[in-house]
Amino acid sequence: MATTGPQKPVSGTQGRRSTIRDVARQAGVSVATVSRVLADNYPVTHATRAKVLRAVRQLDYVANAHAKALAGTGVETLALVLDDITWSAFAQIGAGVEQEAARRGRLCLVCTTQGDRQRELAVVNLMREQHAAAVILVGGIQYTAEYRERMSQFARSLDSVGSRLVLCGRPPLGEDLPATVVEYDNEGGAYGATAHLLSLGHRGILFVGVQEGQSTADGRLVGYRRALADYQVPAVPALEREAVFQRDAGLRAVREALRERVAFTAVFAATDMVALGALEALREAGRRVPEDVSLVGYDDIPMVSELTPRLTTVHVPYQELGRTAARLVLDRREGIGGAEDRVRLSTHVVVRGSTAPPPAPVPA
Amino acid sequence: MATTGPQKPVSGTQGRRSTIRDVARQAGVSVATVSRVLADNYPVTHATRAKVLRAVRQLDYVANAHAKALAGTGVETLALVLDDITWSAFAQIGAGVEQEAARRGRLCLVCTTQGDRQRELAVVNLMREQHAAAVILVGGIQYTAEYRERMSQFARSLDSVGSRLVLCGRPPLGEDLPATVVEYDNEGGAYGATAHLLSLGHRGILFVGVQEGQSTADGRLVGYRRALADYQVPAVPALEREAVFQRDAGLRAVREALRERVAFTAVFAATDMVALGALEALREAGRRVPEDVSLVGYDDIPMVSELTPRLTTVHVPYQELGRTAARLVLDRREGIGGAEDRVRLSTHVVVRGSTAPPPAPVPA
């Protein structure tokens, strides 16, 4: 059998994949009957059903998902688009999305962009082709007019094919756009972290992670400044250091601040990875954490609770973020009334061992 | 327009999704012409092409991937099945698969099973329906007869529909089965780690991570024992401690060994997560690492190079593992001759700060 007709170049024993028609023939019934048995949504005699199921087993038949999709049935797919799945926070969001999708019988397509916005565009269109029920875009972005314009188009063009744009951990667009937003209290977390340091008595707090226009970085900087203002501590430009959200950047930024002899008794790193770099820079300089300098991170990625000292940081419910994104979009699809399209989860400071009062008491 | 006909329950402005027929009408050509312009695989007048492309833009048309798939064109999909995407090693494998898939224009479906073998079965069938070009199963397993049987069926039933089973970081099945295997030198890594400790002078080496029948754990235990044998150090049952591959298990196992006053100067943890637990147990007991006790992990997950002390461990090229899995299976599909179906990547010890000679010289 397998040697009939033009062979495909692939090796293996596979013959033609059996179709519903093969099953029908084998069972001696019509394709409609097979379809009914398999869908189990229509009355069928016990005997007929048995014949069909036997044929299905004999032929090891599985339906063709594409044909089902074309015919209007078919499993829905959620598309997840992120920079890099190996980043802990993203992996957690991904896990949340996948779990909720799986729980509700959906499939999950994952695409990474490595920060390439060109590729993001290609991916969104690809997902439109795939009839993804939703496209979930994850992670902070450079918030420009161009960005807003692009997202608006994404939102509209997905909406026009019955799909939905979901922004997860990204700032919302205009109210009028057909998009779902799941964010977390980014600024609030930074406020809390800074306030924690301030209430310990710190006054010179180095903020590491300035990135002009990067939504996540901006929000954290704003939270930092607001806390300073509330404690009547003047913001000092020299204390606000640039750094992309990676370990090396944190290392360099703190080294530089140290070299410049900027006065500080605490470091607030805009992400845990940056905090790791900061920690190393402090060690190099012989500054002990937390005895000499306190250190706070942001994200609460699993590993930082294993550090020595265990890192004080801001917990973000990333997995819940992903789960919520999936839930919102699936609820809406299922017509569950009152499905919100804008949710903000809260963040909170987790105090661990890397923060303490400053070494010398602050003058009153 | 949008208000004509029976409304779907979903909100939004989406009307009917435009099809190739709409584009044809709008451009005043036939559907075949549109198809040709879009596929760009056939001569078409410049003028005609322009008309078609304009219509495509006006209608914001994208092809229906399911229809393309049914018709035999269509983007292939790789299915990745793993326990939990938040585990660093798995995330890295996933990143490798996704990158290679994307590079070659394929899509990547991710399903997690949380270790549930029942779900694994369901997922494999689902992937068969989806016409996944391959199903990549990731991670160690309980190597039983039942397992072999199940995998054999997976291999055959995927093969029968022209798909391919790929085992990534799992032990191979029989030679005769249609499956591709990408593994790493699991036992060799364990041998190397143990030999490193032995050559430092350690003789009492606690192995933490025994799991009867778990392929990865078994391999590592075998490597450990082989190194001991090669150094003529007798294997002591009390030094081989059970622990699943998680932090808590490592913590408990080492605590217990300490409580039992088992004599050892080094700990070989079967995974880095286990090593983390071991580290904590040692600290609790006031044992310094590496001055009093040396510690080695396995996996080289990113965080362990940030610990204090930085962890000596076995590096596994997880990302490369994923990339290779994707490459092999795609090469084979593209009929690239000589695509192997069995690859083993090598591992190596990364010596960092958690290992040192034992405190007291060993009697000669």
Next chain:
DNA sequence: CTGAAAGCGCTAACAA
């Protein structure tokens, strides 16, 4: 309760 047949949207002969 079962079957025949008309699509779903696209591609690829085959004709013109």
Next chain:
DNA sequence: TTGTTAGCGCTTTCAG
């Protein structure tokens, strides 16, 4: 160079 049309595999009226 372009158009017509027969599938791809499944679901779902509509008849029987």
